[in-house]
Every structure is written in structure tokens, then in C-alpha cells.
Amino acid sequence: xxxxxxxxxxxxxxxxxxxxxxxxxxxxxxxxxxxxxxxxxxxxxxxxxxxxxxxxxxxxxxxxxxxxxxxxxxxxxxxxxxxxxxxxxxxxxxxxxxxxxxxxxxxxxxxxxxxxxxxxxxxxxxxxxxxxxxxxxxxxxx
Amino acid sequence: xxxxxxxxxxxxxxxxxxxxxxxxxxxxxxxxxxxxxxxxxxxxxxxxxxxxxxxxxxxxxxxxxxxxxxxxxxxxxxxxxxxxxxxxxxxxxx
Numbered sequence: 001x002x003x004x005x006x007x008x009x010x011x012x013x014x015x016x017x018x019x020x021x022x023x024x025x026x027x028x029x030x031x032x033x034x035x036x037x038x039x040x041x042x043x044x045x046x047x048x049x050x051x052x053x054x055x056x057x058x059x060x061x062x063x064x065x066x067x068x069x070x071x072x073x074x075x076x077x078x079x080x081x082x083x084x085x086x087x088x089x090x091x092x093x094x095x096x097x098x099x100x101x102x103x104x105x106x107x108x109x110x111x112x113x114x115x116x117x118x119x120x121x122x123x124x125x126x127x128x129x130x131x132x133x134x135x136x137x138x139x140x141x142x
Numbered sequence: 143x144x145x146x147x148x149x150x151x152x153x154x155x156x157x158x159x160x161x162x163x164x165x166x167x168x169x170x171x172x173x174x175x176x177x178x179x180x181x182x183x184x185x186x187x188x189x190x191x192x193x194x195x196x197x198x199x200x201x202x203x204x205x206x207x208x209x210x211x212x213x214x215x216x217x218x219x220x221x222x223x224x225x226x227x228x229x230x231x232x233x234x235x236x
Contacts, residue, residue, distance in 0.1 A: 018159070019144070020144065020157065021144060022155065023173075023175060024146075024155060024173075027154065027155070052180065052183070053183055054189050055189055104186060104189070107183055108183075129159065130165075131156075131165060132144075132156070132159075133156050134154065135153065135154040135155075137154075
């Protein structure tokens with residue numbers, strides 16, 4: 001993992017802080033539980049990679065702002081290359097952010113996650129993935 | 143290298159990164175990951191279609207021309223007229 005420390009204006013980028021790979025084409029959903037909690041954290045996490053089974057590259061992202069009262073504000077998922085879609089964001093039962101991704105096949109799907117913790121709230125937060133599962137559950141798993 | 147484990151019902155796969163071994167549950171079955179090169183796989187039909195469809199702009203232009211030729215209804219609609227105004231503002235060179 002490379003941690004690129006920015007100055008006080010550009011914040012922190014973590015490049016490839018998590019590497020995902022699978023050989024099984026199904027199930028079609030991946031849930032990745034992060035260590036991002038309710039402590040007022042603005043996050044931007046991006047996936048980059050190569051979905052061999054779909055023959056498409058991956059570039060997608062999840063953004064949001066966690067709030068102390070359990071709210072989750074200004075979330076969005078954005079999908080560019082089609083190899084995998086950022087499908088959703090939710091809180092786990094113990095109030096951690098979970099990223100949900102979907103692909104029409106995960107057959108030899110490999111990607112890395114990058115984080116861009118550049119906003120005043122959550123600035124330089126060191127994001128990590130604490131649990132991950134490939135499942136058919138399109139809702140909340142954790 | 144992620145280790146992979148199947149649930150007892152076989153439907154879900156858990157991924158365990160280095161240092162997360164405490165999360166491994168005794169009822170999980172570890173999946174052996176082969177080091178052999180994966181075989182060629184033909185992309186699914188929806189990917190092949192997606193790659194060969196004309197761009198969305200070209201498809202909309204086809205629909206506009208079908209309206210213009212009155213093959214489908216819509217000639218004179220707001221959408222038709224907005225496209226027509228742009229076409230008239232930038233005529234195609236002869």
C-alpha cells in the first residue's frame with residue numbers, strides 16, 4: 001500500500017489500500033465493510049481494475065458523509081468503465097460504512113481501492129476494509 | 143493475497159486479507175485458488191451487444207431521422223424541434 005501524504009490543502013490519498021480478486025463468476029454482489037464510523041467523515045473511495053470475465057476495465061466510486069446521529073448525507077455512486085458498478089452505500093449493524101458493488105460476472109475480477117480523504121471532515125482518515133464478502137444479497141449484508 | 147472461504151450453504155464467499163484471520167469462522171470452507179492461468183472466457187452476450195451498439199447519440203439521431211421521415215410519430219414535437227434548431231444553426235456541408 002502506498003500512502004501519499006498531501007499538504008494541508010490537498011489532503012491524503014491512499015492508493016491501493018485494498019486489493020480484491022476472485023475466480024468465481026457468481027454471486028454478483030460484493031460488500032466491503034470499512035472502518036469509517038459515525039465520526040463526521042467525508043469519504044471518497046474509488047475502485048480501479050480489470051474484470052476479465054466481462055472484458056471491461058473498472059473505474060467506479062462511492063462518496064458520502066457520515067454523521068454522528070447515524071445519518072448518511074450527500075452520498076453518490078458513480079460508474080465509468082462498466083467492469084463493475086458501485087452499487088450502494090449503507091451502515092453496518094455496528095455503524096460502519098459498507099460499500100456495495102455489482103458486476104454481471106466476477107470471473108477473474110481484480111481491483112484495488114483508493115481513498116481520497118481530502119475534505120475538512122475526515123481529513124487524512126486512514127480507510128481500511130475490515131470484512132468483505134461476495135454474495136447474492138443486493139441489500140444490506142453486514 | 144486474499145484467502146477465500148465459502149459459507150456452509152455454498153452461496154457466499156468471504157475474503158480474508160492478511161492480518162484478518164481472526165474473522166475466519168470454523169464453519170467456512172477455504173477455497174483453493176489455482177495458480178494455473180485461467181482459461182479463455184467468452185464475454186457474456188450483453189457485453190458483446192454493449193460494445194457493438196452505436197453510441198447513444200447516434201441512436202437518438204436515427205430516431206430523429208425516423209421522425210423526420212414520419213416513420214414514427216413525433217415530428218414537430220419539442221424534442222424534434224430542439225434538435226432541428228441545432229441542425230439548422232449548423233448545416234451539414236454539401
